[in-house]
Amino acid sequence: MALIEPRTLKGFRDFLPPAMRQRERLMDIARTVYRRFGFSPIDTPALEHLEVLTGKGSDETDRQMYHFKDNGGRPVGMRFDLTVPLARFAAEHLHEIGTPFKRYHIAPVWRGESPQEGRFREFVQCDFDTIGTTGVVSDIETALVIHELMLEIGIREFRLRINNRQILSGLLDSLQLADRSTHVLRALDKLDKIGPDGVAKELQAAQINTPEISKLFEFAAIRGNHQDVLTKLHALLKENEQASKGIERLNTVCSAILAAGVPSERFEIDVSIARGLDYYTGIIFETSLLELPQIGSVCSGGRYDNLAELFTKQQLPGVGASLGLDRLLAALEKLGKLPAQSSNADVFIPLFDPDRIDDYFALAAMVRANGFSAEIFPEPKKLGAQLKYADARGFRVALIAGSRELDQGIVQIKDLKTQVATETPWKPNTEEFLTKLRTILAMNSMIA
Numbered sequence: 001m002a003l004i005e006p007r008t009l010k011g012f013r014d015f016l017p018p019a020m021r022q023r024e025r026l027m028d029i030a031r032t033v034y035r036r037f038g039f040s041p042i043d044t045p046a047l048e049h050l051e052v053l054t055g056k057g058s059d060e061t062d063r064q065m066y067h068f069k070d071n072g073g074r075p076v077g078m079r080f081d082l083t084v085p086l087a088r089f090a091a092e093h094l095h096e097i098g099t100p101f102k103r104y105h106i107a108p109v110w111r112g113e114s115p116q117e118g119r120f121r122e123f124v125q126c127d128f129d130t131i132g133t134t135g136v137v138s139d140i141e142t143a144l145v146i147h148e149l150m151l152e153i154g155i156r157e158f159r160l161r162i163n164n165r166q167i168l169s170g171l172l173d174s175l176q177l178a179d180r181s182t183h184v185l186r187a188l189d190k191l192d193k194i195g196p197d198g199v200a201k202e203l204q205a206a207q208i209n210t211p212e213i214s215k216l217f218e219f220a221a222i223r224g225n226h227q228d229v230l231t232k233l234h235a236l237l238k239e240n241e242q243a244s245k246g247i248e249r250l251n252t253v254c255s256a257i258l259a260a261g262v263p264s265e266r267f268e269i270d271v272s273i274a275r276g277l278d279y280y281t282g283i284i285f286e287t288s289l290l291e292l293p294q295i296g297s298v299c300s301g302g303r304y305d306n307l308a309e310l311f312t313k314q315q316l317p318g319v320g321a322s323l324g325l326d327r328l329l330a331a332l333e334k335l336g337k338l339p340a341q342s343s344n345a346d347v348f349i350p351l352f353d354p355d356r357i358d359d360y361f362a363l364a365a366m367v368r369a370n371g372f373s374a375e376i377f378p379e380p381k382k383l384g385a386q387l388k389y390a391d392a393r394g395f396r397v398a399l400i401a402g403s404r405e406l407d408q409g410i411v412q413i414k415d416l417k418t419q420v421a422t423e424t425p426w427k428p429n430t431e432e433f434l435t436k437l438r439t440i441l442a443m444n445s446m447i448a
Contacts, residue, residue: 011112011121022329022338023124026153027106030126030323033149034104037141039128042103044085046110050075056084056307058186058278064111078110082127082322083279083304090131090318091311099132099316120326127301129320131308136249138319139283139303140256146287146299146321147262153328154337157290158298161270164250165280165302167233168271170243171219175212182278184208188220189274192296220272226254229269246282253283279304285321289331298328340394345373346441348395348416350386352402359406363399363426370434372441374399390416397440399426415440 008014015023031041050067054077067077079085082105090101106126115121128145130138143160150158168188172181183206187199194202196217203213222232230251237243250269257267275284282303289295301321308316332338347367349360360376367374375395377386383400390398400412400421409428413436414421422440426433 009121011115013120013122017344019329021344023325025339026323026325026329027124027126029152030106030149030325031104033145033152034128036148037102037128037145039102039104042086042089042105043107044079044082044089044105046078046108047076048079048085048088050077052088052311053077053079053084056087056279056310058182061111064113066110066112080111081109082107082125083129083307083318083320086127086129086131086318087308087316088311090316091308091314094312094314094316100138101131102129103131104128123327124325126323126325127320128322129301129318131316131318134305134317136252139249140253140260142283142301142319142321143253143257143267143285144260144262146285146301147257147266149299149323150287154339155289155332158266159288159290160267161273161286161288161297162250162253162267162283163269163271163273164246164283165274166246166249166282167237167243168274170237170240170246171216173242174237174240175215177208177212180206180208184216185274188216188272191220191272192293222271225264226250226267226269229271230254233271249283275300275302279307281305283319289335291335292331295327295331295334297324298331299323345375346396347372347374347437348386348390348398349374349376350383350390350398350400351377351380352383353406354380356403356406359401363401363411366426366430367399367437370430372437387416397437413437413440415443 047070053065053067054062061080065077065080067075070076086103086105090097104127106124108122108124110122112121113119128142130141143162146160165185168185169178169181172178172184177184184203187202187206190202191199200213200217203216208216219236222229224232230247233243233247237247254267254269258264270286273284273286275286280302282305284302285300286297287299288297299321301319303317303319305315305317307318329338347364349364351357351360364374364376377389387398395416398414398416400414401410405411409425410423411426411433412421412423413433422436424433424436
């Protein structure tokens with residue numbers, strides 16, 4: 001029988017333990033931050049009825065969606081984000097969850113787009129959302145969660161960019177372009193990627209005239225501190241009611257962010273960001289790394305007040321954001337800012353004498369019972385080979401004991417960084433042993 005070549009599909013990846021530990025570290029940080037703000041975990045199926053997903057994001061996400069007929073002949077699709085399934089989930093379980101409802105969801109999504117740096121066809125999103133309120137408090141909280149999430153991950157050089165779709169919609173209304181808002185917003189959202197010339201070509205293709213294009217670029221070029229930008233926006237769009245509401249809301253958000261202690265240099269109003277998905281209706285967020293802006297936004301989102309209207313007659317407004325796990329990891333790796341990850345276990349126990357397996361497992365059980373993780377080598381190889389295995393996997397401490405030591409109830413605690421070994425009794429009284437083990441592991445962590 002011919003062997004099958006082991007390979008993955010384009011845009012899909014395997015993750016070896018070091019990479020997976022980095023991913024799990026970020027996911028654990030996200031969970032911790034989300035729970036700190038009162039968000040609860042949920043999960044939804046990878047497959048949804050196709051009608052649930054289509055027409056909710058954009059023409060592009062519809063084209064990129066993986067979809068097929070299942071064994072029952074039903075049209076189904078693989079979720080392309082976690083927000084559209086949330087709208088279906090909230091409508092279906094409304095009586096059980098109540099509102100406002102704050103959830104987080106960390107799971108893979110799929111888009112059949114062209115793979116590139118930081119972009120893959122299967123990737124994990126770390127979402128958090130508040131459903132069932134139009135209050136500005138949830139907008140403010142979303143910004144604060146993003147800010148705290150970046151800091152907890154260890155990122156200091158970043159900027160949270162904020163805008164409001166109401167302002168953009170008001171501008172388009174004043175330019176009599178409301179009927180082409182989808183084309184305009186998608187084009188503006190590509191300003192960082194394809195530049196003014198590329199955006200101008202897309203706007204011209206949407207039959208938008210040069211004077212309107214010039215005004216759009218003039219609007220997108222507004223810069224300054226948040227109060228300067230708000231003043232300029234008010235002067236430009238004060239006659240438009242929708243835009244005025246968006247400006248006022250942005251002012252409230254920025255004021256509260258500052259009051260919460262976020263440094264002014266960490267966020268800005270950027271009227272050029274539009275977010276490419278059609279469902280956004282209010283505030284929108286993008287987070288860029290100042291040291292690697294070309295990677296794109298690593299945490300994005302916004303307010304969507306009408307997304308659930310196709311699933312329920314009850315209004316279910318929402319606001320939230322998503323941490324792009326894979327893009328952020330690619331950026332941190334490129335910047336050399338991924339921390340070294342050790343083994344899954346703190347303590348390595350070499351196996352000398354297979355006839356003393358009971359003693360090794362008793363030692364490991366005692367170590368684990370006191371809050372440490374431990375791994376026993378599965379075969380009685382030479383000590384050098386076993387320690388080479390431990391070193392390659394980043395173990396911090398080895399507990400070395402042959403038959404003589406086991407008979408005497410002692411063990412060598414060897415710091416695998418300094419190579420210093422300390423002989424210590426481990427039974428019947430374990431206190432001295434545990435104290436020394438804690439001290440060595442603590443010193444080991446400080447050195448790392």
